[in-house]
Amino acid sequence: MSVQQYLEKHTLSRKIEDAVNAAVRAKSPDPVIFISHHMRKSVPSVITKIKARQILDSRGIPTVEVDLFTNKGMFRASVPSGDTTGMYEAVDLRDGDKGTFLGNSVTRAVKNINEKISEALIGMDPTLQSQIDHAMIDLDKTEKKGELGANAILAVSIAACKAGAAEKEVPLYKYIAEISGETNLTLPVPAFTLISGGKHAGNHLAIQEIMILPIGASKFEEALQMGSETYHHLKAVITEKYGAHECNVGEDGGFAPNISSLKEGLDLLKEAISRTGYNDRIKIAIDVAASDFCIGTKYDLEIKVPNKSEQNFKSAEDMIEMYKELCSEYPIVSIEDPFDKEDWEHVKHFSSLGICQVVGDDLLMSNRKRIQRAIEESTCNALLLKVNQIGTVTEAIEVVRQAKEANMGVVTSHRCGETEDSFISDLSVGLGTGQIKAGAPCRGERLAKYNQLLRIEEELGDQAVYAGQDWKVSS
Numbered sequence: 001m002s003v004q005q006y007l008e009k010h011t012l013s014r015k016i017e018d019a020v021n022a023a024v025r026a027k028s029p030d031p032v033i034f035i036s037h038h039m040r041k042s043v044p045s046v047i048t049k050i051k052a053r054q055i056l057d058s059r060g061i062p063t064v065e066v067d068l069f070t071n072k073g074m075f076r077a078s079v080p081s082g083d084t085t086g087m088y089e090a091v092d093l094r095d096g097d098k099g100t101f102l103g104n105s106v107t108r109a110v111k112n113i114n115e116k117i118s119e120a121l122i123g124m125d126p127t128l129q130s131q132i133d134h135a136m137i138d139l140d141k142t143e144k145k146g147e148l149g150a151n152a153i154l155a156v157s158i159a160a161c162k163a164g165a166a167e168k169e170v171p172l173y174k175y176i177a178e179i180s181g182e183t184n185l186t187l188p189v190p191a192f193t194l195i196s197g198g199k200h201a202g203n204h205l206a207i208q209e210i211m212i213l214p215i216g217a218s219k220f221e222e223a224l225q226m227g228s229e230t231y232h233h234l235k236a237v238i239t240e241k242y243g244a245h246e247c248n249v250g251e252d253g254g255f256a257p258n259i260s261s262l263k264e265g266l267d268l269l270k271e272a273i274s275r276t277g278y279n280d281r282i283k284i285a286i287d288v289a290a291s292d293f294c295i296g297t298k299y300d301l302e303i304k305v306p307n308k309s310e311q312n313f314k315s316a317e318d319m320i321e322m323y324k325e326l327c328s329e330y331p332i333v334s335i336e337d338p339f340d341k342e343d344w345e346h347v348k349h350f351s352s353l354g355i356c357q358v359v360g361d362d363l364l365m366s367n368r369k370r371i372q373r374a375i376e377e378s379t380c381n382a383l384l385l386k387v388n389q390i391g392t393v394t395e396a397i398e399v400v401r402q403a404k405e406a407n408m409g410v411v412t413s414h415r416c417g418e419t420e421d422s423f424i425s426d427l428s429v430g431l432g433t434g435q436i437k438a439g440a441p442c443r444g445e446r447l448a449k450y451n452q453l454l455r456i457e458e459e460l461g462d463q464a465v466y467a468g469q470d471w472k473v474s475s
Helices: 003-009 012-026 031-042 107-121 129-140 150-168 172-180 220-242 262-276 316-329 344-352 368-377 393-405 423-430 444-463
Strands: 047-056 062-070 073-078 189-196 209-213 283-287 332-336 357-360 382-385 409-413 434-439
Touching: 012 031, 047 107, 047 150, 062 107, 062 150, 073 150, 107 129, 107 150, 129 150, 129 393, 150 172, 150 393, 150 423, 172 393, 172 423, 189 220, 189 262, 209 220, 209 262, 220 262, 220 444, 262 283, 262 316, 316 332, 316 344, 344 357, 344 368, 357 368, 357 409, 368 393, 382 393, 393 409, 409 423, 423 434, 423 444, 434 444
Parallel strands: 189 434, 283 332, 332 357, 357 382, 382 409, 409 434
Antiparallel strands: 047 062, 062 073, 189 209, 209 283
16 A cells, blocks of 8 residues: 555545644644644544453452553553442452452452453443443443442443543543533532541441541631641540550541540540631531441440440430430531431431431442432431442432432542542542542542542632532532
8 A cells, every 4th residue: 555545545634734734823833742632632532442450459458450541541440349238239249269368359350341341342432431331231231230340340430431531631520520510610528537436447436437527628728737637636635545556547547546435536536626726617427337236226336345244225216315415515517327227217317307417328328229219208318429339430420410409418438448549539529519538638548539639629720619618518
């Protein structure tokens, strides 16, 4: 084939001429670089290769990482996982061979990406997020993504989302806003984990997390400063009262002193906040994770205390009275999973009291059907969004829209097993969720999310809006 025939076959003469004309019009000082960039833009991007591998998450447990290639570059994503998988959430596919990583390897999920998903998606336009996600859902053919694995599907979905943003030449958070139809880009109020308990720590505290919300900050940068300073003041408070050996941290970075009483933890936090001088500008949130210490219809707040002399169970009614007392004594504005995940009745009753935001995590599991039931029955007033519980970016967008249309709040959330991927930061801004829960203001995999929000705020400049006092606004 001659040079002329080659040029004609690929219509290169016209494309080169257009590029040169564009460089002339732009009066480019470096026409070679300009023409090269122009030519790349003129070629529609497609997915050319997908390569997956097994990596380790923040707990040292295997998870999935994906490199997705287009003719614009390589886009990487890795997925988190929780300590348990609920029966209503999408399935993490693991090998189950106890002789390797105690059964937690994800080589089957990796193989599914490299062989099945890759074959289905190569050649697709990365800007067609919904089509990409539904192609994987159709390939899987199961309700909970158990054939290919939600960990496999989500990793590819996030990588494709990043590739789509690059193709559109916009930041990831703006691209997410574009494909979701969201018009209000909002920097979320962070819920910093300061004290860890439950399954996330080895202390005697039954409830899972005590967090702070810097709703009085003027911007996210200040909120992060407030969170960091409170965290370090809390370390000093714990050291003074119990000794430095009680400053160990849980899986998401919160301190884990060997306390067994929720009030004891709240008193520690109250003192730390007082030392910062921020006072009313900082509020408190609790993740009770009550299903973890629910026995029948009773709740054992001393379930982690060894050698108990007697059982001291609380009824659901007792728990409601306890929450009412705590909310009157401490600046608590949000309680997550205050009852067992199947106790819809008492969650609804407590929520109807209007004392604080009531967040559904184990109750809802980011599951559309359970969210719809909560909406119809007015069970709770906020959704905890865990993207890996549903399995694709498209479905995450859909459940956020579902919740917002019902005037529910949305808290974008990390998992206890995290990676350095900061996708949920862009997701929270792009979807305008107003709240993000990403652990303590320490540990690299947690700070990756908070630091990305700093960058987004800086990039938005004067257009940056911090949720602040409007943290519960859902639309």
